[in-house]
Amino acid sequence: MSGGNFELVAIGNPLLDMQIRNGEAVLEKYNLKANDAILAEPQHLSIYQHIVDNYEVTYVAGGAAQNAARCAQYALPPNSTAYLGCVGSDDLANQLRAANDKEGLKSVYQVDSSTPTGSCAVVLTGHDRSLCTNLGAAEKFDKSHLETAEAQQVIKKAKFFYMGGFFLTHGLESAKVLAHEAKARDVPFSMNLSAPFIPQFFKAQVDEILPFSDLVFGNESEAEAFAESHNLGTKDLATIAQAIADFESATPRAEKRTVVITHGAEPTIIAVKGNKETQIHQTVKINPSDIVDTNGAGDAFAGGVMAALIMGKALDQAIDVGHKLGRMCIGQVGPILKFPKEQV
Numbered sequence: 001m002s003g004g005n006f007e008l009v010a011i012g013n014p015l016l017d018m019q020i021r022n023g024e025a026v027l028e029k030y031n032l033k034a035n036d037a038i039l040a041e042p043q044h045l046s047i048y049q050h051i052v053d054n055y056e057v058t059y060v061a062g063g064a065a066q067n068a069a070r071c072a073q074y075a076l077p078p079n080s081t082a083y084l085g086c087v088g089s090d091d092l093a094n095q096l097r098a099a100n101d102k103e104g105l106k107s108v109y110q111v112d113s114s115t116p117t118g119s120c121a122v123v124l125t126g127h128d129r130s131l132c133t134n135l136g137a138a139e140k141f142d143k144s145h146l147e148t149a150e151a152q153q154v155i156k157k158a159k160f161f162y163m164g165g166f167f168l169t170h171g172l173e174s175a176k177v178l179a180h181e182a183k184a185r186d187v188p189f190s191m192n193l194s195a196p197f198i199p200q201f202f203k204a205q206v207d208e209i210l211p212f213s214d215l216v217f218g219n220e221s222e223a224e225a226f227a228e229s230h231n232l233g234t235k236d237l238a239t240i241a242q243a244i245a246d247f248e249s250a251t252p253r254a255e256k257r258t259v260v261i262t263h264g265a266e267p268t269i270i271a272v273k274g275n276k277e278t279q280i281h282q283t284v285k286i287n288p289s290d291i292v293d294t295n296g297a298g299d300a301f302a303g304g305v306m307a308a309l310i311m312g313k314a315l316d317q318a319i320d321v322g323h324k325l326g327r328m329c330i331g332q333v334g335p336i337l338k339f340p341k342e343q344v
């Protein structure tokens with residue numbers, strides 16, 4: 001398999017990121033943690049206007065799964081990726097389309113013209129990023145969109161599916177359609193835990209989709225949140241990664257599940273269902289002066305791993321590609337990669 005035929009189909013929440021630097025006062029005002037991702041609650045809804053009025057805002061295409069798909073496309077031949085999600089009928093949506101077009105990611109958007117496109121306040125403080133999201137049209141995604149000719153065209157051909165865990169706040173039924181399609185055709189379905197609040201507050205949804213998942217991405221805080229909500233009684237990342245790999249429901253599905261847990265500059269942990277021992281994969285240390293911002297680094301990692309797997313590389317090599325793209329993303333403003341393109 002080498003790419004060029006919409007091998008990767010991703011689904012998630014298309015968001016426009018509104019990024020600011022030196023946001024300490026904003027964290028305090030809205031009671032946000034320095035490194036977290038949350039859904040905006042009523043008390044957060046003024047944050048978007050607040051940062052527009054008081055900070056220099058950089059607008060950049062976001063949405064975790066959309067970032068991962070764009071980054072996968074970066075490493076793949078043209079026309080290898082497509083993305084499903086719901087946007088409004090506004091300028092924000094056009095900006096997202098333009099960013100996807102620039103990278104060659106096919107936007108297969110549902111459009112809800114009565115709701116604005118979702119946005120995410122990205123509050124940077126040092127090397128941390130805090131994400132506060134108003135889903136807007138993203139949560140209006142309806143399963144019926146998967147039946148449209150445009151969606152069917154890519155879904156029926158896909159060789160690899162990817163769901164952002166964030167999508168589980170509202171989209172389990174649509175995700176299951178893709179998971180069933182993957183199982184019916186024996187192609188991988190992959191997911192990302194996305195943020196601690198997903199395994200914490202959307203445990204039932206995670207537990208329903210995990211059995212379908214052949215490849216699961218997460219980071220250390222998401223793994224810890226999974227351990228807590230599943231009463232694993234441990235904070236040891238290798239033990240948690242193995243438990244996610246071995247997770248079974250009444251109807252076991254993915255015969256082989258690989259779990260990849262990143263841990264910032266620490267080695268990445270890999271667990272495979274049924275194996276007794278986890279493996280680690282060293283990262284290349286990044287010089288702190290080369291860090292621009294960490295928004296999207298985990299998405300770029302996941303995109304790189306999937307692109308390499310689609311190109312037929314072994315998991316070990318794929319993780320190297322993931323680390324490389326994660327590093328490249330950290331050197332850019334926002335969840336994007338170097339332009340003009342570098343050979344990956």
Ligand code: 26A
Nearest residue numbers: 013015038062063064120131133166296
């Ligand atoms: C449901 N929530 C909270 C979200 C997100 C999200 N993407 C989908 N759903 N909250 C933040 N993001 C995106 O995560 C990227 C960094 O990994 C941001 O848009 C940001 O680009």
